[in-house]
Amino acid sequence: MELTASERHRLKKTAYGHKTPHQTRRRATIVLLAARGRGNADRKRSGRPPTSTALQITEVKALACQLPTESGAPLSRCSYPQLAREAVTRAITDTISASTVRRWLKADALKPWRHRSWTFLRDPDFRATAQRVLDLHARIFDGAPLGEDEYVISADEKTSVQARCRCRPPLAPGRARAMRVNHT
Template identity: 65%
Template sequence: MRAQAVLHATRGHSNARIARETGLHLDTVRRWRGRFAHGGLPALADCRRSGRPARFSPVQVAEAKVLACQLPAETGVPLSRWSCPELAAELTARGITETVSASTVRRRLREDAPRPWRYRSWIFIRDPNCRAKAQRVLDLYAHTSEGVPPGEREYVVSSDEKTSIQARCRCHPTLAPGQARAMRVNHEYGRGGALAHLAAYDVHRAKVFGRCEPKTGIVPFTNLVEQVMTLRRRQTRPLGCRQRLLPPRPEGHRPLGQCLPNAVMVHTPVHASWTSQIEIFFSIVQRKVVQPNHVPDLTQVRDRLRAFEDRYSATAQPFQ
């Protein structure tokens, strides 16, 4: 970069133009032009500096980053992902560097390379009608249905189920946080059973209607729909839910459309739970109610979930 600044200067370019074309600061261009004018080509080299010289060359650092940006399986290493100690050992084994510590590797990777010990999962949406289904759901969130705003007596409700919420009785009581000490939860616990939490979320009014059932299925879900319709006592517009395979209807069970003609079912695309706002509420329940918990029986689990629904509905605002 210093040589380029000097070459631009020999063509008669101004310092401002050199700074724009090379990406250097104006003061940097001015300094190296002055040094070259007084000392010639040797003045472009680094001056002697105090302290220990760098142990690893830029090429070695670059090779370490290249290795970190590869999957271990592609390099013949039987690991699922790199860690700093593993990278340090591999760099030494390949002769790229001498003995290097894990902290040095971490410091070099922190500059611009990704963190190879981290990962993010993703899923490919394979629903052929994903765009049409998602568009209908998002239109309802935007308070419109087929270009027409819903009436005052119509509601948009997102519903789903959160399965296997366990009652865990810790072997030792949970300790409250103290000075310079986080809350402490005993790892060992006794199982007190599990239940399913079914909930419906009014997306425009931020109201939650929930119930707990021993298991999931078409009957518990129908009970949730009837609960919502009974509480509203008015005409209700689409009730969104995650598209899934429902179990066979029990003997004598009527379809939902016959039982509640005012409820319109709108399914979200397969593998697109991000379109269902009830999933956001379930994530809040997971963070604030379920983890960590110290509840000895399912009765207390039901009471806590019901109390949290009331607490949340009293102050919540619609999701944006």
């Protein structure tokens, strides 16, 4: 990208101006860097690289959405530390902290203790099915990365978001009881 002297001068005034809106300053800086030959590829993320796989994150989220009694816990709801211990017990991950579980659930706005579903059927082949889908999202097929000319096209990823009627009407929330919605 090449700039004329007047364009470069105007962009520098914009990029370094104290009264220029932030977004405009940022755009001017990007154009100036591109004119110097700097690419726009993402830089490496600072800090420690993630140690958990997408499959582990998905399995912990699925675990959080199960009722505690299904795992033999004598509780009506689970806390973050209990979910972390259960994930290690079930060998989903070697170690995990309660704050990591909280962050993962918060990322998808999951609050299973606030919303209870019934008629929830767990897929016995969940791990295999989830692994295949998550590998495709990571551009991996049968253990090999996809080439530059290969694409993944998904026609229907979220089957439970289809426009369809519910089998049973939702049960209204009551005092100290969250609204209950039929899941299937």
